[in-house]
Amino acid sequence: MTPDNFKYIQNLLKVHAGWDMSEDKLYILDRRLTILARQKNLSGIKELLEDIETKPKITSGELVEALAITDTTFNRDYDVFRRLEKVVLPQLKNAKKGSKRIRILSLGCSSGQEVYSMAMAINRIWGDEIYDWDIKIIGADINKKALNKAQRAKYSIFEVQQGMNIKDILANFKPIGEDWEVNNSVKKLVDFRECNIIDLMTFLDKFDLVACRNVLKYLCEEYKSDLLKKIHNFQPVGGLLYVGKNEDLSSITSGYKRINGFTCLYQSTSNAPEKNIEATNKDAIENGLEKDMPTFVRPEKL
């Protein structure tokens, strides 16, 4: 790919998806564009890009979709996900025991593993109580192909074995030919919608928990703060925002504050701007909890 080609693609991804694609991602773009060119019976990247500029045979949308990063696994970042299951979701359950209604949104859900992972965790925590609750996890993504896979709910043996032990696989999947299909008890908790996060997005619900993991790090700064404002609009005060490992929101000075002891969990505040609060384990240690365990009491006030 020539430098001009790269600049063209970089700009297109910024305008259409808000992605900040730095030059170190060049090899990813190169590989995916080569595959896309082959699929379109074009000789290579040069012809593919000429085609985009001159004939609308390949739309910008198709290109953005082809270049979307779809890597994901069940229970991604296992240690973080365990804390979600062991600490955050039980707190949320306790906080919502009055209404028995929970709405969760997974933005950039790709092929659905995060959404199903959360649904499986909820089934494990709630047990038979699940029948008395109204719980829905919505997965949203720009990539139609990934969403179709999510909706089919079928995964290869390689995919199911990444992030899950065999007990969870047997409890939540059944083998269908070469694939493993998610059980209905899990599927009924989830729904998927196509959505470009920078256009966002009219949801009627307020979401108690929004997972936006490994999305923000690909966005330009202006889109990042814009997206967080939009997410804030469809969360109640006290709503939880769950971001990826190493995704830093320290540039955000209003709307969310980090929950003590958690590196990936924020809580929405009233709209008034306030200083960002740094996470610390000090409170957890003073309360006699183990190092790294959160005090995490705020969700009870949801």
Added chain:
Amino acid sequence: MKKCIIADDARVVRMVSAKILENLGFEVVEVEDGEEALEELEEKLPDLLILDWKMPVVDGIDVMRRVKKMEDGDKVKIIFCSAVCDLEKIQSVLNEGADDYIIKPFDHDIIQSKLTILGLL
């Protein structure tokens, strides 16, 4: 350094597993049947035992039963690694005390993921 014993009669499987585990920081001992595995186990218990199900002389389940009876044998994490995909049979292995089960074929990411879940990484 954590120690792992890999017991599998297929040489290629042993080689691939050993390479992955060494890359993940394990000291690896390869054996090709259950009897050899028991000899190694009696010398020193490993942190992790990866067992094929069907092996000559002594099969994987018998090895696991013997380990469970050894002093501190319950501290050894045991992962079965087999092409057997019959759900009832897999469940029976878990009921006998296996910590996890890998359905072949597998790759680096699967082993890494399983070890993370077991707290070995």
